[in-house]
Amino acid sequence: MSEIAERVKKIVVEHLGVDADKVTENASFIDDLGADSLDTVELVMAFEEEFGVEIPDDAAETILTVGDAVSFLEKNTA
Amino acid sequence: MVTPLGCGVDVTWNRILAGKSGAVRVEHFEVSDLPCQVACLVPRGDGSDGSFNPDDWMEPKEQRKVDDFIVYAMAAADQAIADSGWSPAGYEDQIRTGVLIGSGIGGLKGIEDGAFTVRDRGPRRLSPFFIPGRLINLASGYVSIRHQLKGPNHAVVTACSTGAHAIGDASRLIGLGDAEVMVAGGTESPVCRLAMAGFSSCRALTTGFNDRPLEASRPYDRDRDGFVMGEGAGVVVLEEYEHAKARGAKIYGEIIGYGMSGDAYHITAPAEDGDGAYRCMKAAIERAGVTPHDIDYVNAHGTSTPLGDEIELGAIHRLVGDAADGITMTSTKSATGHLLGAAGAVEAIFSLLAMRDSVVPPTINLENPSVETRIDLVPKVKKSMNVDVVLSNSFGFGGTNASLIFRKVA
Numbered sequence: 001m002s003e004i005a006e007r008v009k010k011i012v013v014e015h016l017g018v019d020a021d022k023v024t025e026n027a028s029f030i031d032d033l034g035a036d037s038l039d040t041v042e043l044v045m046a047f048e049e050e051f052g053v054e055i056p057d058d059a060a061e062t063i064l065t066v067g068d069a070v071s072f073l074e075k076n077t078a
Numbered sequence: 079m080v081t082p083l084g085c086g087v088d089v090t091w092n093r094i095l096a097g098k099s100g101a102v103r104v105e106h107f108e109v110s111d112l113p114c115q116v117a118c119l120v121p122r123g124d125g126s127d128g129s130f131n132p133d134d135w136m137e138p139k140e141q142r143k144v145d146d147f148i149v150y151a152m153a154a155a156d157q158a159i160a161d162s163g164w165s166p167a168g169y170e171d172q173i174r175t176g177v178l179i180g181s182g183i184g185g186l187k188g189i190e191d192g193a194f195t196v197r198d199r200g201p202r203r204l205s206p207f208f209i210p211g212r213l214i215n216l217a218s219g220y221v222s223i224r225h226q227l228k229g230p231n232h233a234v235v236t237a238c239s240t241g242a243h244a245i246g247d248a249s250r251l252i253g254l255g256d257a258e259v260m261v262a263g264g265t266e267s268p269v270c271r272l273a274m275a276g277f278s279s280c281r282a283l284t285t286g287f288n289d290r291p292l293e294a295s296r297p298y299d300r301d302r303d304g305f306v307m308g309e310g311a312g313v314v315v316l317e318e319y320e321h322a323k324a325r326g327a328k329i330y331g332e333i334i335g336y337g338m339s340g341d342a343y344h345i346t347a348p349a350e351d352g353d354g355a356y357r358c359m360k361a362a363i364e365r366a367g368v369t370p371h372d373i374d375y376v377n378a379h380g381t382s383t384p385l386g387d388e389i390e391l392g393a394i395h396r397l398v399g400d401a402a403d404g405i406t407m408t409s410t411k412s413a414t415g416h417l418l419g420a421a422g423a424v425e426a427i428f429s430l431l432a433m434r435d436s437v438v439p440p441t442i443n444l445e446n447p448s449v450e451t452r453i454d455l456v457p458k459v460k461k462s463m464n465v466d467v468v469l470s471n472s473f474g475f476g477g478t479n480a481s482l483i484f485r486k487v488a
Contacts, residue, residue, distance in 0.1 A: 017139030038089070041206040 004077070005070045006050075011046045012066060015039065025067040043069075051077050079157065079427055080150045081310040081414050082118035084128030086157060091431050093128070094413045094439045097461045101291040101306050101415055114283035116291035117269045118308035118415025120150070141206035144216070145185030146267035147175050150311035150420075151217035152224065155179070155261055162315035163327060164259055165486055169339050174258040176229030177218040178248040179265060179313060180240040182419030182474070185212030187270040192457050201332055207437035212408065217265050218463075229257040235419070237474030238379070240264045241312060242422030246336035248316050263313035263423035277307060282383065295416075296443035297380035297387050297409035298455055305381040312423030314430075330430040331468075331484040335366025341477025345352030348386050348473060352393030355379075359397050359469060366483040368467055370398035373405060373483075375438050375463075376453075377425045377470040380409025381416050388449055390471065395451070402452040406461060412442040422472035426482055429468040433486045437462050 001009075009023045016033050029035040029043060044060045047053075047069060053076050055063070063069050079086065082100025083093040100118040109115040117155050122131025132141055135153035155177075159165065166172045192208045210216055215233035230251055234244040241264025248262035277283050284304035287294035295306040322329055339361065341354035348355070363370065376394060380387050387409075398405055410428050411417075417424055432438050437460055444457035454461070470482045 015139065017137055036208040038210075045203065045205070054202075 002070070002074065004073050007050055008047065008066060008069050008073065011050060012043065015043055015046055023066055025065070025070070027066050028064055030064070047073060053077055079310065079312045079424055080120055080130055080153050081417070081424055082120055082296040082308050083414060084121060085125070085130035087431070089128030094410060094428065095437060097440055097442050097460070099292045099295065099413050099442060099459060100308065101294050103288070103291050104269065104274070109274065109476065112271070112274050113272060113278045113285045113328070114304070115288040116242050116284065116306055117274070117293050118295070118306055119269060120310050138381045143205070144211040145188045146209070146309065147181050147184060147265045147311070148217050148220055150267060150309070151179050151265035151313065152220055154263060154265065154311035154313035155221040155225070155294070158313040158315050159261065161328070162365065163316070164315060166259070172226050172228040174229055175227045176231060176248070176251065176260050177222045177227050177259040178230065178232040178234065178244050178251070178260055179217040180219060180236070180244040180419055181192060181214045181217060181265050182232030182235065182237045182240050183266070183268055186268055186273050188212045188400070189271055190272040214271065215268065221261060227261060230260070232407045236478045236480070237476055238416065238421055239472040239474035239478045239480040240422060240468065241424065242420035242426065242472035242480035243338070245314060245316065245333070245423060246338070246480055246482055249333045249336060252318050258318050260316045261313060262316055263311065264420040265311035266418045266420040267309045267310050268418055269307055274307065282346065282426050283307060285383065293443050295382045295412050297378070297382045297412050297441055298391070298447050299444050300446045300448040302382045302384060305383055305411070306415035308417040310414070310417050310424065311420050312427050314423065314426060329487045331433050332487050333482060334485045335362035335368070335481070335483030337361030337363070337365060337481040339396065339479045341479065343477050345476050348389050349477065350389060352389040352396065354477055354479050355390055355393035355473060356396050356470065358377065359393065359471065359481045362380050362469065362481035362483050363397070368483065370401040371404065372467045373398070373401070373469050374405035374428070374465045375432055375468045375470060376405060378409045379471040379473045380441070381411055382409070386473070390473070391449065391451060391453070406438055406454045406456060406463060408438055408441045408456045410439050412444065413439070420481060422470070425470050425472070426484070429470045429484050432467045433468060433484065436464050438465065
């Protein structure tokens with residue numbers, strides 16, 4: 001697992017209060033990890049904070065799974 | 079209930095009867111530049127020995143989204159619903175059960191933090207839970223979601239009268255047929271720098287007891303100099319009488335009177351003639367169909383402010399006249415501090431327990447009464463006595479007054 005993926009996983013575990021082994025690449029925040037729409041907004045904010053990037057709303061709407069978040073951040077962080 | 083004396087009804091009641099105080103010196107934030115440095119704080123711990131462990135009542139990831147007043151309300155509501163034995167399982171029972179939990183000021187700590195976030199880090203850093211975690215009616219909202227209570231969902235905001243108004247209004251909703259059962263009460267978590275500074279600024283808080291917190295809340299005493307801010311929640315389950323009888327519910331008492339009035343005088347000071355307090359109690363008595371001679375115990379508003387205590391006492395003398403000799407009145411705020419929007423609800427519970435156990439909690443720290451009265455203020459030590467009818471008063475900023483009357487059910 002990449003360093004970015006590890007950091008994403010840690011944030012997801014903290015914010016959603018889920019077991020780390022459930023946070024797999026294909027896990028959907030809403031369907032698999034119990035998040036609601038406000039949780040996903042907060043998660044995106046936490047990613048922005050952790051990685052020092054700005055995630056525009058239209059991009060945020062495409063981040064539905066752990067893997068979506070990792071690939072966005074891999075492409076958009078220096 | 080969750081109070082500065084402990085988490086739960088039994089521990090709080092035992093400690094208040096033992097004459098304990100919940101006041102401490104505030105140490106979890108900077109107070110050195112504040113005129114008042116004491117407060118009554120809910121004792122935190124692992125849940126043993128009456129301590130409050132928030133994790134017992136709300137998941138940590140949910141706690142993070144809300145101010146403590148919501149966590150306290152969840153805890154108090156869980157306790158009250160469990161004690162009542164009423165768990166509406168079917169849809170029909172759910173839609174006949176409502177929630178009415180108020181708060182005086184809601185999530186002030188979260189508002190304080192949120193304002194700093196926007197100023198220092200920009201609006202994009204403000205949590206999506208900022209609003210729903212601060213709104214006063216979200217206490218009722220969270221409780222309704224957890225227990226699937228789909229009847230009226232309401233909240234009261236009347237400063238320090240909130241808890242009494244919530245219980246009174248909820249009983250009216252049952253009387254009018256809007257619900258069969260109401261989970262009602264008040265909750266508050268005001269102890270932060272912003273609230274301490276604000277209440278200090280309007281000269282409401284004690285300032286002379288920063289090195290003696292246990293003695294700071296001293297209603298009716300000549301050395302009192304302001305109230306001690308407290309936190310916590312009180313929640314009761316109200317039920318239509320026949321509904322409760324039919325299911326064999328444990329009944330602590332019956333609400334027979336509820337009175338309300340406005341001072342129309344000043345935003346923070348009580349009217350000096352006590353007329354608002356008098357009319358409020360009179361309305362409750364008339365509604366209850368009792369006379370002043372029937373009242374055994376008055377749970378006073380009695381916040382330990384120089385003005386308010388004597389004005390309330392004067393209003394009660396005007397109300398009861400020659401029945402004063404038979405009245406026992408105490409301020410449980412001497413022990414709990416002033417729980418603001420939760421006070422009226424917590425004190426309603428104390429009133430019910432006084433009837434159940436035939437004992438009245440004392441007014442602690444009352445060494446030298448500032449006025450002479452024929453009413454027994456029960457200084458320092460509890461009083462065993464039969465209690466059939468109780469009057470509980472709550473008065474708030476804005477000149478808002480509420481009185482509740484409870485009667486023992488034979």
